[in-house]
Amino acid sequence: MFFASDNSGPVHPEVLQVLAEANQGYQMGYGADDLMDEVRDRIRTLFEAPEAAVYLVINGTSANALALATLADPWDTVFCTPVSHIHRDECNAPEFYTGAKLTLVQGDDKMTPEALCAAIEAEGNRGVHGPQRGPVSITQVTECGTLYTLEDIRALGDMARGYGLPFHLDGARFANALVALGCSPAEMTWKAGVDVVSFGGTKNGLMGVEAVILFDPAKAREFELRRKRGGHLLSKHRYLSAQMAAYLRDDLWLRSARMANDTCNRLAGGLRAAGAMFMYEPQANMIFARLPRRVHRNLIAAGAVYHMEGEELEGPDEDAMLRCRLVCDWSQPEAEVTRFLDLVTEQMAPAA
The missing domain is CATH 3.90.1150.10 (Aspartate Aminotransferase, domain 1)
Incomplete structure (x- = not known):
């Protein structure tokens, strides 16, 4: 009767099988393996985003922190809710990697466009003396177990875009949200205004891997450099690729x-x-x-x-x-x- 966390369950046997297959012979390191080519193609197809840049890291904290660092300057602030994972559970990793601060958008479990507008208006208006307006970040599924509907995400995306701000989605439980809403990955992300998504797998049967998907490929080079500089580029990358490949095959x-x-x-x-x-x-x-x-x-x-x-x-x-x-x-x-x-x-x- 174990209900403490979806991080605590076993790795899915189909994932272990692909890992065992990937463990044979030799492959180029640092993401140049054949399985990563498969992962990249599958994710681009799933998200209907043929130009998207796709990268793998070992956990959700690194995915979120590196994604936000790619979107934010050190003098910016990131807008998120008081119950967001990046605020409550990542030991200031987003601040460490971005150099930016977090501004909490008041509310209960979900961010609303009205509250986001008020938070944005309260920042970026003190010239050089205050933080500049930076990315908006939401958690889907929220840390309270609730969902942003597609309409919710579109409204927040419109608000962010109206201020010229990038929009990040922390999708540690992306798959759980998607099947609950009955929508497509594209509908829950870039079609609703999301610029970067952390696409989770660890909480859903993988050993330890998350994908970062940047819908603007112009940000790809910066993300690559930040991943390497932050110590999150694995040399034996094929073991990340194998997990994600198994995850995407046959709709696992x-x-x-x-x-x-x-x-x-x-x-x-x-x-x-x-x-x-x-x-x-x-x-x-x-x-x-x-x-x-x-x-x-x-x-x-x-x-x-x-x-x-x-x-x-x-x-x-x-x-x-x-x-x-x-x-x-x-x-x-x-x-x-x-x-x-x-x-x-x-x-x-x-x-x-």
């Missing part, structure tokens, strides 16, 4: 995301029926819920693993509704979900 990325989302839908339905309270309506593969302290204590004693969102498991009020985060991935055993829901239902049932 979509199949895995659907499995995670379907599991989450089932989990959310069972929790709702048992009387759990949701902090945000689950839309992809993450649930933020409230359950009584006594239920949490019994679940964890029975072997359930998940994050308590800063709540104290010990306390005097057994019925206090405590927050938790539950994350599903492609590999969740159906029997474990059933067991978890049975325990919740049993514990939530009123005493006879």
Whole structure:
């Protein structure tokens, strides 16, 4: 009953098979391997972007930080939400790599055009004394498990473009969002105004690789130099390429995301029926819920693993509704979900 993170699940067997095949013989290093040619072609086709520049790095933090560094000057500010991954979970890596600061656009789980406009208007108006207006960055799926609709992304893209600002999408859970929205990669990115996307794979069955896709190839050379200078160009690059090639073949990325989302839908339905309270309506593969302290204590004693969102498991009020985060991935055993829901239902049932 492991719901702590989609980073914690196993690597998909189809990925391990391609890695084993890639481990035979010799290949040129630093991204000059044959599999990288396949990856580049597949991504360009998927995104309907034949001129896009495509690069691989080992994790989402490096993908986001290097992408934003390519879009921002050191005197700029990057506009993001208070719950964005680049603000909450990357140890100032975006600031380190860009030299820029982050400006938090006020709101709840998602950025709105109105809030973005207010944040932009509040910056870039103090001449040489203040930060200049820089990239806009959103997280899709959001860190609250919700989704930007295509209309949401287009509206933010229009706002950014109206101020002449580049638009970055942190897509660590890109596939989960895509299958939930039922759209194409192009519709969720460049057709909605996105300039650069971090295309995630690690949370969806890969060992450790993310793609950075720049829809303006004029930025390619700068990204290459920043990747090398930042220590993120792997010499044995074929092992990154092999993972991403496996991910894209036979729609593994979509199949895995659907499995995670379907599991989450089932989990959310069972929790709702048992009387759990949701902090945000689950839309992809993450649930933020409230359950009584006594239920949490019994679940964890029975072997359930998940994050308590800063709540104290010990306390005097057994019925206090405590927050938790539950994350599903492609590999969740159906029997474990059933067991978890049975325990919740049993514990939530009123005493006879």
